[in-house]
Every structure is written in structure tokens, then in C-alpha cells.
Amino acid sequence: MAIAHPQTRQFESFVRNLSYARKMVRAGQALEVLSPKGIDTADFYRAAWVQSIAALEHWVQEEVLRRVAEEAAKDDPDMPRKLRDYPLPLHCVEQVQRGDTTTAEVVAERVRQDIARQTLQNPDAIAKVMALVTDVKVWREGAKWVNRWNQYRTSYDEKRLRGQYVLLLRRRNQIAHDADLIDGDLKQRRPIGEPDVTDALNWIERIALALAYALEGDASKPPAHPIPAPALTENSEAQVEINQASTE
Structure with a gap:
């Protein structure tokens, strides 16, 4: 059963990008049956893995930018601490004083420029950028949501959920930076x-949802609408780890 998705353009874009990755998987399956000469059908699976990570990173960036613009426009003293203390160059302040722009517009643009120079390729980077729009520890809160969706049959905490994402990133990096070659081998x-990539894509979607829900509220409180539990057990994580270990 699917978890209710956030109804934002940013998350809809993530779902669309993830669907591209799933289409690559189906294309790989179809070609695998035909066994065409000269084509490594596994490359479709590798491309899907890389695409899925890119989809999540793009969503994090766009979601943070949306929320920064909204928070800055509110001019609320209760805005997240990191955003309240966000430094602005003097020339930006002068632009606001001259009436050339608004504080909200300047802050949103500065954050956009800063994020564009960053890579969101690890859990710490994601937590850092999300701290601009929430004081919640997103990985810790996200882990609570994963457990809740599974009716507490799982016992994820911040460390385990971060670790799950690191496993996915590790394989993506092997594909993107090392051509997925076995260490010490220039051909194989x-x-x-x-199954490997489908499980990875499901985890990417699950992690994105957990982070999105973490941005919205406390997992210990009843949600506004019932949330159906997805199919996930402790063995699911173990299988990802087994698959990952078998490739290293």
C-alpha cells in the first residue's frame, strides 16, 4: 500500500523523476529477455540507480527553496533558527533599503545561490540544508515515520536510516565515478x-517520504488523515545490505 504523497509541485517532480528510473528498470528487463549482442542490459539498472539518487537530491533542493521563500515572506520571529541567523552580504541589505527588492526575495535568492554550490550527496548535507526550514532533526524524525508506517514492526533510528541511505549512495558512487568496475579490475x-535496483528505488522513495513527513510534524502525534502502512520489514533492510555486500 502506498503512503500518501505530499501535494506539492516539488514532490510531484520527484515522483515523476523516480518514475523515469522505474521505466529504465522495465526497459532493462525487456532487453534482458532478448539478450541483444553488444548491449549490457545491466547498464539500464545502473542508470536507474543513479537517476533515483539525483531525483531525491533535486527534491531536497527545491523543497528547501520553496520553504525558505515562504518563511522569509512571513517575517515571523519564530522562523527556524538557522534561517533567522542566515548571513546576508551588505550589498543585499542595501538593495532592500533602496527598495529595489524585498528581504524575502533577497534571502530566497541567496539561499538558491548557496545551495547551487553544494552537493547533497550525504545525510549530513541534507540535514544541514533542511535546518534552514525546520528545527527538527529530520533523519531522527524520519526514522520515526518509517516505524510508524510499519506499525512499529521495525525499529529504525536516525543512525540506521542514515546508514541505509549511505549504502544506496555508495553504490551510486561506484556506478557514477568508477564505472561500477570491481576494485582492481579494468573490465569486470x-x-x-x-531485484537490487527495484529495492533501491523503493528505499529512495521511502526515504524521501520520511524526510517530507519529518518536515511537516511530529511522528508521535496522530496524523490529520490515516496513513496506510507500506510493505517493509527488518528483512528488507537486511536484503539491501546483503545485496550491497555481494557487490563489493
Whole structure:
């Protein structure tokens, strides 16, 4: 059963980008049956893995920018601490004083420029940028949501959820930076199959949802609408780890 998705353009874009990755998986499956000469059908699975991570990173960036613009426009003293203390260059302050722009517009643009220079390729980077729009520890709160969706049959905490994402990132980096070649070998690549990448894509979606819900509120409080529990057990994480270990 699917978890209710946030109804924002940013998350809809994430879902659309993730669907591209799923289409790559289906294309790989179709070609695998045909066994065409000269084509490594596993490359479709590798491309899907890379695409899914890119989809999550893009969503994090766009979601933070949306929320920064909203928070800055409110001019609320209760805005998140990191955003309240966000430094602005003097020339930006002068632009506001001259009436050339507004404080909200200047802050949103400065954050956009700063984020564009960053990479969101690890849990710490994601937590840092999300701290601009929430004082909540997003990975810790996200882990609570994962457990809640699974009716507490799982026992994720911040460390385990971060670790799950690191495993996915590690394989993405092997694909993107090392051509997925086995260490010390210039020809042979690490094996990858449809079950591996499908499980990875499901985890990417689950992590994005957990972070999105963490931005919205406390997992210990009843949600406004019932949330159906997705299919996830402790064995699901173990299988990802087994698959990852088998490729290293």
C-alpha cells in the first residue's frame, strides 16, 4: 500500500523523476529477455540507480527553496533558527533599503545561490540544508515515520536510516565515478539485477517520504488523515545490505 504523497509541485517532480528510473528498470528487463549482442542490459539498472539518487537530491533542493521563500515572506520571529541567523552580504541589505527588492526575495535568492554550490550527496548535507526550514532533526524524525508506517514492526533510528541511505549512495558512487568496475579490475563490473535496483528505488522513495513527513510534524502525534502502512520489514533492510555486500 502506498503512503500518501505530499501535494506539492516539488514532490510531484520527484515522483515523476523516480518514475523515469522505474521505466529504465522495465526497459532493462525487456532487453534482458532478448539478450541483444553488444548491449549490457545491466547498464539500464545502473542508470536507474543513479537517476533515483539525483531525483531525491533535486527534491531536497527545491523543497528547501520553496520553504525558505515562504518563511522569509512571513517575517515571523519564530522562523527556524538557522534561517533567522542566515548571513546576508551588505550589498543585499542595501538593495532592500533602496527598495529595489524585498528581504524575502533577497534571502530566497541567496539561499538558491548557496545551495547551487553544494552537493547533497550525504545525510549530513541534507540535514544541514533542511535546518534552514525546520528545527527538527529530520533523519531522527524520519526514522520515526518509517516505524510508524510499519506499525512499529521495525525499529529504525536516525543512525540506521542514515546508514541505509549511505549504502544506496555508495553504490551510486561506484556506478557514477568508477564505472561500477570491481576494485582492481579494468573490465569486470559488479553484478546488478532487477531485484537490487527495484529495492533501491523503493528505499529512495521511502526515504524521501520520511524526510517530507519529518518536515511537516511530529511522528508521535496522530496524523490529520490515516496513513496506510507500506510493505517493509527488518528483512528488507537486511536484503539491501546483503545485496550491497555481494557487490563489493
